[in-house]
Amino acid sequence: MTSNEFLPKTLVLGASLKPERYSNLAIRRLRKHGIEVIAIGTRSGMVEDVKIQTEPIRVDDIHTITLYLGPQNQPPYYDYILGLRPKRIIFNPGTENPELVKLARQNGINTVEGCTLVMLSNGIYYEW
Template structure:
């Protein structure tokens, strides 16, 4: 099933896992919404500068940013109301979990790339 997936911390640098996730999500047929305030596009996919610019319903948000950068965005994520938020290795943000859980958003600490490759996404 195809989902709309928001990639927080999207990077145009090909060695970054967020970049690999953007590519792999597209290869698996998902609509990708990269969030990056400094780039208009990543691999030909239009970026949004911040979460508030997202105009389509998001099924999943996958996080590739440190907790200190994510915490100011939690209210915006709650408003976006995805079904789940995936915290990739190194991007875990325990301080954010209570607000997301209270909003009924599922939390998953996992690697998006592994979830895709093992058909668990």
């Protein structure tokens, strides 16, 4: 699929207000591609037109969760992540977590170890 055929709603988990952080850049690039973004981080604020929430919020129709949390910080979010029933989880570099991969697959969620920014740049973000 191309970006014109399908725009997956994406949750950025581990979002940062700091422009130099990859999660911040991912939010900006996802929006540039016209993708709806939900962002959760430790500090509330805005990245372009996306409000960073500080608590998990209920969201329907999440296609992709892209992780920017190290594996040591992921366990409190397991139930939340699985409960959203995304189609896939992208484990960006440094977020790889075999335990969460196993849980996701047991729940029918595809997992990808990759980089959201690279996936957007080379057009494979839309493949699933």
